[in-house]
Amino acid sequence: MSTTHTPPLTARAVWLTLIVVLLADAMDLIDSTITNIASPSIAADLGAGDGVIKWLGAAYALALGSLLVLGGRLGDRWGQKRTFLIGMAGFVLASAVAGLAPSSAVLIGSRAAQGIFGALLIPQGMAIMAATFPKPMLQKAFAVFAPMLGVFAVAGPILGGVLIDANLFGLEWRPIFLINVLLGGVALVMAIAFLPTVPPHPAARIDALSSGLLVVALFGVLFGLIDGSGSGWSAISVAAIVVGASVFAGFVRRQTRTADPLLPRTLLANRGFTAGLAVGLLVFAGFSGLMYVLSLFLQLTLEYTPTQTALNLIPLTVGIMAGSGIAAALIVKLARRLVAAGLLAIMAGIVVMILLLHTTGLDLTWWQLAIATLLMGIGAGICFSSIFNTALGDVSPEEAGSASGSLSAVQQVANGVGSALVTSVFLTLLPSGDLTAVTATLAGLLALIGLCLLAVPLLPKTAVADVD
Numbered sequence: 001m002s003t004t005h006t007p008p009l010t011a012r013a014v015w016l017t018l019i020v021v022l023l024a025d026a027m028d029l030i031d032s033t034i035t036n037i038a039s040p041s042i043a044a045d046l047g048a049g050d051g052v053i054k055w056l057g058a059a060y061a062l063a064l065g066s067l068l069v070l071g072g073r074l075g076d077r078w079g080q081k082r083t084f085l086i087g088m089a090g091f092v093l094a095s096a097v098a099g100l101a102p103s104s105a106v107l108i109g110s111r112a113a114q115g116i117f118g119a120l121l122i123p124q125g126m127a128i129m130a131a132t133f134p135k136p137m138l139q140k141a142f143a144v145f146a147p148m149l150g151v152f153a154v155a156g157p158i159l160g161g162v163l164i165d166a167n168l169f170g171l172e173w174r175p176i177f178l179i180n181v182l183l184g185g186v187a188l189v190m191a192i193a194f195l196p197t198v199p200p201h202p203a204a205r206i207d208a209l210s211s212g213l214l215v216v217a218l219f220g221v222l223f224g225l226i227d228g229s230g231s232g233w234s235a236i237s238v239a240a241i242v243v244g245a246s247v248f249a250g251f252v253r254r255q256t257r258t259a260d261p262l263l264p265r266t267l268l269a270n271r272g273f274t275a276g277l278a279v280g281l282l283v284f285a286g287f288s289g290l291m292y293v294l295s296l297f298l299q300l301t302l303e304y305t306p307t308q309t310a311l312n313l314i315p316l317t318v319g320i321m322a323g324s325g326i327a328a329a330l331i332v333k334l335a336r337r338l339v340a341a342g343l344l345a346i347m348a349g350i351v352v353m354i355l356l357l358h359t360t361g362l363d364l365t366w367w368q369l370a371i372a373t374l375l376m377g378i379g380a381g382i383c384f385s386s387i388f389n390t391a392l393g394d395v396s397p398e399e400a401g402s403a404s405g406s407l408s409a410v411q412q413v414a415n416g417v418g419s420a421l422v423t424s425v426f427l428t429l430l431p432s433g434d435l436t437a438v439t440a441t442l443a444g445l446l447a448l449i450g451l452c453l454l455a456v457p458l459l460p461k462t463a464v465a466d467v468d
């Protein structure tokens with residue numbers, strides 16, 4: 001993130017800028033979650049197999065997460081406003097291609113393109129706000145920003161369900177992507193008119209080799225895991241994992257030698273921060289997979305419509321918002337103990353869900369489902385905020401920007417890994433019976449979240465009050 005500060009903006013300019021940034025983040029968050037509801041409808045319409053369901057979320061999250069750090073660096077070099085405009089224009093174009101895609105291959109490719117342009121778009125908004133907002137206005141903006149992100153997370157599945165069932169103009173699922181043309185078009189016009197310009201740093205160096213190694217490593221491992229878990233462990237899937245892991249080793253070695261590492265070396269040597277990265281990766285991957293499996297279970301097994309599915313997931317997203325509020329109030333006092341509490345709440349929700357399935361079978365009622373998902377959501381909301389704040393507890397102020405960007409990148413990659421892997425497990429077990437598939441998958445997620453508890457003592461004992 002650039003450290004250059006331009007003259008502070010007026011109050012009117014601050015709010016107009018905030019609206020533009022919120023529109024960009026709304027598009028990102030909605031597109032991150034909207035396929036949770038839409039994937040069965042898309043696969044059925046395109047006559048595609050289970051691979052489409054796995055890759056709809058993974059292609060977007062992988063491209064975005066692997067390029068997010070590079071996108072921030074490019075903003076420093078080219079200028080945040082210019083990079084924002086390029087990212088927004090590309091995101092709108094890729095969304096139009098996704099909405100008009102004639103085949104699953106074109107759709108998945110356009111989802112990856114959305115992620116690529118999203119990686120240019122998303123880092124710039126926060127950088128512009130930090131560089132141009134007066135401090136009192138910046139604090140007010142963040143007070144609005146956090147709850148709105150929660151609203152956008154809720155809006156994705158709900159909007160997806162409503163649009164699919166509405167079948168606007170006979171387009172079935174396609175409006176879930178075409179709506180970005182409207183939102184993005186408005187945001188692009190507003191950005192050109194109102195987004196302030198932060199001076200670029202043409203001398204800022206970007207280690208292209210490190211960036212390339214990271215992208216190849218992530219793609220290799222993810223492809224191998226998805227292909228292997230869904231289609232059997234062939235030579236191709238195993239080779240992809242081996243190549244990806246080897247390339248990642250090369251990336252790590254490169255980071256220890258290059259003069260311009262993507263992450264400061266002192267961060268990688270910080271035990272508390274690296275523990276936070278590991279816990280964050282597992283928690284975000286597990287929860288992303290949980291969201292996908294619940295959606296597939298409701299639609300494929302209980303035969304809910306997309307709208308019914310979206311409405312039944314509202315307690316989950318309400319829980320996330322409530323948990324985030326709890327974390328904001330208690331993070332400084334409890335720090336890593338709050339992370340443990342959030343993990344235990346997620347585990348409690350999964351246990352309740354397993355018990356309900358064991359006792360009621362497929363006669364699960366909406367209020368029983370709401371109890372389990374609300375618990376999961378509260379725990380997730382606590383974890384999402386407290387992991388980041390706690391991981392940054394031992395990080396120096398000058399490294400906070402790089403550390404925050406790394407945590408955000410891990411979150412995006414974890415979303416793709418989790419949704420792909422957990423969905424693969426669920427679909428692989430489905431021929432054994434619906435209840436067996438969902439129960440076994442939930443049990444696996446329970447073990448994964450429990451594993452995170454072992455790493456909690458490695459987190460810093462203190463936390464920062466705000467992550468920005």
